[in-house]
Amino acid sequence: MDEKFKQLISEALEIELNTIQGDIVLDPEGNWDSVAILSTISEIDNQYGIQLDGNELASCRKISEIDALINKSLI
Amino acid sequence: MTVVLVKEICAHRSVYLSVIKREKECLSLLYKFVYVFFSKFRSRRLFNERYTLSRYSLIKFSKRLVICKKFNYCLSHAGKYTAILLSSEKQQISVDLEPINRHLSGSLKLKIRKLYPDLLIQELIIILILESMVKLSVFKNQIDLSKGLDNLCLVKIIRLKSDIFEVSIKSIKVYSKIYICEDLYICVTMDSTTSDVFL
Numbered sequence: 001m002d003e004k005f006k007q008l009i010s011e012a013l014e015i016e017l018n019t020i021q022g023d024i025v026l027d028p029e030g031n032w033d034s035v036a037i038l039s040t041i042s043e044i045d046n047q048y049g050i051q052l053d054g055n056e057l058a059s060c061r062k063i064s065e066i067d068a069l070i071n072k073s074l075i
Numbered sequence: 076m077t078v079v080l081v082k083e084i085c086a087h088r089s090v091y092l093s094v095i096k097r098e099k100e101c102l103s104l105l106y107k108f109v110y111v112f113f114s115k116f117r118s119r120r121l122f123n124e125r126y127t128l129s130r131y132s133l134i135k136f137s138k139r140l141v142i143c144k145k146f147n148y149c150l151s152h153a154g155k156y157t158a159i160l161l162s163s164e165k166q167q168i169s170v171d172l173e174p175i176n177r178h179l180s181g182s183l184k185l186k187i188r189k190l191y192p193d194l195l196i197q198e199l200i201i202i203l204i205l206e207s208m209v210k211l212s213v214f215k216n217q218i219d220l221s222k223g224l225d226n227l228c229l230v231k232i233i234r235l236k237s238d239i240f241e242v243s244i245k246s247i248k249v250y251s252k253i254y255i256c257e258d259l260y261i262c263v264t265m266d267s268t269t270s271d272v273f274l
Contacts, residue, residue, distance in 0.1 A: 011180045011181060011182075012180045014178040029123075029125055029152070030154075033152075033153075034206060034220065035173065035177060035179065035202060035206075037221075038183055038202070038220065038223070038224070039178075039179055039180035039182075039183045040180075041223040041224075042180055042182040042183040042185075042186055042223065042224070043180050043181075043182050043183070045182070045223065046182035051222070051223055051225070053221060053222065054219075054220065054221025054222065054223065055221045058221070
């Protein structure tokens with residue numbers, strides 16, 4: 001995970017930048033609801049210029065999986 | 076589990092809004108599990124505490140309002156809170172719930188502002204209206220929030236009163252009202268031919 005991705009996650013999910021790690025759990029009943037997903041879609045679009053599908057993002061259960069989705073879309 | 080709000084909200088039909096606060100329960104959760112198990116809400120999801128408590132509240136709420144057999148309902152969850160919207164008739168209803176201090180990312184706020192530059196309300200309230208609206212089947216297949224906000228240019232939102240909004244796509248119109256309860260915004264949206272649908 002690079003700094004750009006960590007900053008994106010920090011802004012989208014309101015997590016302290018220095019605490020971001022790939023194994024942070026995304027909980028659909030907590031920090032990973034529809035508003036968090038919309039925030040993440042917007043930040044990814046803004047930072048990387050790619051539009052990820054919300055349903056694909058919703059299936060992520062760890063922060064590292066969002067990173068993997070972005071990297072897959074950038075290839 | 077605490078009931079923090081019960082309110083009749085519709086001027087023409089029986090539509091009720093309730094908000095519950097879920098708390099840690101052990102013995103009473105088992106009782107509620109059994110109660111919901113023998114209802115129409117029996118499901119694998121019963122092993123999820125939020126599912127059990129919200130459906131238990133929904134059944135109790137419907138019985139209290141003497142809406143025992145057929146009812147329309149919509150649920151929304153935020154943290155420990157669940158909003159329950161209940162109607163005895165076939166009216167399309169939906170609800171969305173968010174904490175007043177809910178964080179939105181900078182770029183999400185910017186996108187919403189670009190979409191609705193003249194709508195002078197918080198971006199969070201616009202999100203609530205949109206999230207509530209997409210739950211209505213009249214808009215099924217018309218917009219998809221999972222694709223982000225770029226396809227929302229078709230959605231028009233007009234402020235009618237301080238807390239009431241007309242929301243439309245082409246000729247389909249619905250009405251939304253924002254309520255505030257326990258540091259939460261609650262948006263109720265109803266399919267109606269007139270704007271005076273709310274009490």
